[in-house]
Amino acid sequence: MESPYNLLTDNELLALLNKGDENAFSVIYERYWPLLLRHAKRMLSDDEDVRDVLQEVFSKLWNQAFDLEINTTLASYLYALTRNRILNVIAHQKVRTNHIDSLSSFMENEQVATDYLVRERQLSLLIEKEIALLPEKMRVIFDLSRNKHLSYKEIAQKLSISENTVKKQINNALKILRLKLGLVAFITFLLLK
Missing domain, CATH: 1.10.10.10 (Winged helix-like DNA-binding domain superfamily/Winged helix DNA-binding domain)
Incomplete structure (x- = not known):
């Protein structure tokens, strides 16, 4: 049997989420997880990174539920949040790669x-x-x-x-x-x- 929460709009779910409603969060999660997963997989090659990004996105959504003010649609907010997290991962991967390359060079050249x-x-x-x-x-x-x-x-x-x-x-x-x-x-x- 389908939950009545599934029939609610994103705005109605957000209003309930602002009150700490776990069912509203669950429906948002179920509604957007697959979409954000596909979006993240297009930008990141590592499935673990993808899962970590989405976990961070939904953790942030839940942890800031009471204070959350979204000036756009929920979908736009979640996509932007996911994109920003992905860009952070990519930047950190680049820093790590540069650092590892730098360490390798250091070890090879005995500086x-x-x-x-x-x-x-x-x-x-x-x-x-x-x-x-x-x-x-x-x-x-x-x-x-x-x-x-x-x-x-x-x-x-x-x-x-x-x-x-x-x-x-x-x-x-x-x-x-x-x-x-x-x-x-x-x-x-x-x-x-």
């Missing part, structure tokens, strides 16, 4: 230590940039953990939140950074801390 320091600084800047792009609450918690070396308990007390929230936010930050930085840069980041 002096100053080259290593320059590359390390570039990687640090890339890592700092990605950390700065984390959601504010997540970034604050991550900074207190990684840079101020506070324990989960100390962070929880300082921010008046639960230790579980702290742990979840740090784990989410690490997942995001691993996704954005790629495996080599992420392992380097962990080793530098």
Whole structure:
């Protein structure tokens, strides 16, 4: 039996989504996932990247449901969001490729230590940039953990939140950074801390 939500327009679904209605989100997801999947597959060759992009798009839609103000159609908004995420993936792939090529060249030519320091600084800047792009609450918690070396308990007390929230936010930050930085840069980041 078809859900009555399936008969609603995008605008009606958005109004319900703004109230946190999970059924409205589910219908939007089912309505647009296949379309966005085809769109993303035309621009990205890696199926895992495609799935990650769509997961980010729908996560953002749900996480911003209460504050979401769309000045266009839902379809246009989702396509634009997907396109922007895809462009981010492509840009990060290019950065990773350039970095890997640069590392290969460095290893082949056995350049002096100053080259290593320059590359390390570039990687640090890339890592700092990605950390700065984390959601504010997540970034604050991550900074207190990684840079101020506070324990989960100390962070929880300082921010008046639960230790579980702290742990979840740090784990989410690490997942995001691993996704954005790629495996080599992420392992380097962990080793530098």
